[in-house]
Every structure is written in structure tokens, then in C-alpha cells.
Amino acid sequence: MPLQDKRIAFIGSGVMAEAMINGLITQKLLTGAQISAADPREDRGAELVSRYGLRFSTDNATVVENADIIVISTKPQVVGQVFSSLNGRGSRASMVLSILAGVKIGALAEGMFNPNIVRAMPNTPAQIGEGITVWTATSEVPDASRDEARALLGALGEEMYVDDEKFLDMATALSGTGPAYVFLFMEALIDAGVHMGFSRRDAERLVLKTVRGSVDYAMHSGLHPAQLRNQVTSPGGTSAEAIYQLEKGGLRTVISRAVWAAFQRSVALGKGQKRKEESEDV
Numbered sequence: 624m625p626l627q628d629k630r631i632a633f634i635g636s637g638v639m640a641e642a643m644i645n646g647l648i649t650q651k652l653l654t655g656a657q658i659s660a661a662d663p664r665e666d667r668g669a670e671l672v673s674r675y676g677l678r679f680s681t682d683n684a685t686v687v688e689n690a691d692i693i694v695i696s697t698k699p700q701v702v703g704q705v706f707s708s709l710n711g712r713g714s715r716a717s718m719v720l721s722i723l724a725g726v727k728i729g730a731l732a733e734g735m736f737n738p739n740i741v742r743a744m745p746n747t748p749a750q751i752g753e754g755i756t757v758w759t760a761t762s763e764v765p766d767a768s769r770d771e772a773r774a775l776l777g778a779l780g781e782e783m784y785v786d787d788e789k790f791l792d793m794a795t796a797l798s799g800t801g802p803a804y805v806f807l808f809m810e811a812l813i814d815a816g817v818h819m820g821f822s823r824r825d826a827e828r829l830v831l832k833t834v835r836g837s838v839d840y841a842m843h844s845g846l847h848p849a850q851l852r853n854q855v856t857s858p859g860g861t862s863a864e865a866i867y868q869l870e871k872g873g874l875r876t877v878i879s880r881a882v883w884a885a886f887q888r889s890v891a892l893g894k895g896q897k898r899k900e901e902s903e904d905v
Contacts, residue, residue, distance in 0.1 A: 625770040626652050632690035632716075634683050634705055635697035636662035636671055639722060639779075642750040643694065646778025648675055649752075659686040683708040692718045692771060693735070699723040699892055706734035713737050718768045720775060724795050725892025728761060728788055738763040741772045744794045747802040749779035756782045757794035792893065796886035804881065809834055 631653060633640045640660065647653040655676030661683045662668055668679035680686050687693050687709060693716045697705055702723055706713075713719060713735030720741040721731050731740045743758035756776045760769055776782040785791070809830050816826030841851055856862040 624652065625767070625774040626657075629653070629657065629691045629771065630689055631658050631692045631694060631775075632686045633658070633660040633694045633696055634686065635695065636660045636667055636679075637696060638750060639745060640694065640696040641671065642745075642754075643696075643775065643778050644671070644675055644677065646749075646752055647775070650778055652774055652778060659690065661686040684710060684712050687712050687716065690716050692716060692720060692775070694775070695719065695721040695723060695731070697723065699726050702726050702730070702734065709735070711736050718764060718771065720772060724799065725792065725889045727893045728759075730893075732761065739768060740764070741768075742788065742791055743772075743776055743782075744791050744799045745776070745779050746799050752778070752780055754780035755798055756780070757785055757791060757798065758782060759785050759788055759791060792886055792889040795889040796882045796884075800882075800885045804878065805834070 626647070631647075633644065644658060644660070647658070648655060656678075658675065658677040660668070660671055660677055660679050661681065662671075662679070663681055665681060668681070671677055672679050678686070683705060693713060695702070695705060714737050716735075716737060716739070718739045718741060719731060719735050719737050720743060722743050722745055724744065726742075728740050728742050731742065732738050738761055741758060741760045741764060743756050745756040746754045748754040749756065756779055758772065758776055760772065764772075773782055773784075785794075812830045812833075813823065813826045816829060817823050821829070837851075841848065844851065852862075852866070856866060
């Protein structure tokens with residue numbers, strides 16, 4: 624077991640951190656006694672202690688004091704404060720794993736005073752163990768620590784290693800932000816159902832089951848989505864008419880532009896750039 628006898632410290636105790644903690648304990652990869660977590664909210668700490676039996680502190684430096692692995696799971700905008708709060712204590716860990724969007728490996732290594740960096744991008748379905756996480760590591764991270772990273776990320780669902788950091792910003796835009804696109808599409812379908820005359824409850828049930836069944840069928844069939852679409856698109860039928868309108872409205876182009884915008888935002892976050900509106904507010 625890669626994580627046997629390891630002590631893990633989470634800096635930031637939000638939704639994704641809890642998803643990982645829950646997965647690690649549920650899969651019996653770690654016990655609560657091996658986990659410590661930091662968060663500025665004491666009430667949040669009380670929740671986690673009650674649920675998982677872990678150790679908690681509002682002080683980042685305290686939780687990393689004896690940690691073998693540090694997981695940084697705060698908002699990317701406060702990573703500079705995280706570095707300052709540790710005052711060099713991050714150098715003692717055998718590995719630092721970051722799930723922060725846009726924050727580059729170089730900045731993590733410098734801020735943590737530690738060359739053994741794993742950078743990862745999970746997504747929302749990780750909360751139920753159905754996520755997929757894209758990750759990479761510095762050359763200094765040994766094979767044993769890479770196995771530990773796989774075990775940690777496997778608690779969230781599937782994991783996919785890439786050998787170049789540039790793919791992390793791409794993954795942020797595609798799979799990391801991807802659930803938001805799916806949820807918006809589902810919301811639009813539900814609204815269309817209500818517009819036709821379904822109750823919102825019935826429309827939601829129809830859409831959720833349709834989306835879930837379509838994804839399961841796609842994964843089991845092994846066919847390209849275009850082939851699957853052709854299976855349900857009869858000449859002159861309802862699907863053909865609907866798809867014609869979607870294509871006419873530029874659905875593919877809008878999706879492509881949205882993903883590209885998310886990718887550019889991820890790159891900008893890594894450079895510490897603010898959006899124009901944020902800059903004007905300062």
C-alpha cells in the first residue's frame with residue numbers, strides 16, 4: 624500500500640479536499656489519525672473532525688509540521704498567503720501535491736521550498752468518486768512518490784498522467800471546467816421541457832436520466848460520439864431537425880470558444896494576471 628504509515632496534511636479544507644479525504648478513508652488507504660487539515664474557519668474544522676476523526680488547525684504551519692505529503696487545496700488567488708504562512712516548512716515534506724488551477728509548478732516549488740511537486744486538476748464528479756484527474760510531476764519526484772500521488776488521486780476516481788505541464792491548463796478548461804458546461808446544457812434542456820408543458824420536476828427527471836444513460840451507453844459502446852449521434856438521427860426525423868437547429872445556432876463554435884476562453888483564463892491565472900474588471904476595481 625503506497626500510503627501506508629504516511630501522514631497527509633491538507634492546506635484548505637473545501638469541497639475537493641473533503642472529497643479526497645472521504646475517498647482515502649472510505650477506501651481504507653488512510654485513517655483519520657493520519658490526516659491533518661487547515662482552514663481559517665473553525666466551524667469547518669469541527670465538521671471534518673466529527674466526520675473523519677482527523678486533526679485540525681486554523682494554522683497552516685501547524686498541520687504541515689510532521690507531514691510526509693502536503694496537499695494544497697485552497698483557492699489559487701491565496702496561494703501567496705499560503706507560502707508566507709508556512710515560512711519554509713513545506714521543504715520538509717517528501718511531496719507537495721497541488722490541485723490549484725493555473726498555479727505553475729515553478730511557483731509551487733519556489734513558494735514551498737520543495738522541488739518534489741505534483742500538480743493535478745480534478746473535477747467536480749470527484750465528490751462521488753467518479754471524477755477524472757489529470758496530473759504531472761517534476762523530475763525530482765521519485766517513483767515511490769508518484770505511486771503515492773496515484774493512490775491519492777485515485778481516491779477521486781480515475782487519474783491520467785501527462786508528461787508536460789501545458790496539458791494541465793488544457794485539462795482545466797476541458798475536464799476541470801467541463802461539468803459546468805454539462806450542467807448548463809442540462810439546465811437548458813429542462814427549461815425547454817417546461818416550455819413545452821412538462822412540470823419542472825418531470826422535465827428534470829427526464830433530462831437527468833437521459834444524460835446519465837447517454838454517457839453510460841457511450842462508455843460501454845466504445846463508439847465515437849458521431850457514430851452514436853448517427854444511430855439516433857433518422858433522415859427527416861425529429862433528431863435531424865433538432866440537430867440542424869443546433870448547428871445553425873453555432874453550438875460547436877460556442878462550445879469551442881468557451882473552452883478556449885477557460886484555457887486562456889487558466890494560463891492567465893498562472894501568470895498572476897487579473898481579469899480587466901478586477902484590475903479596474905483595484
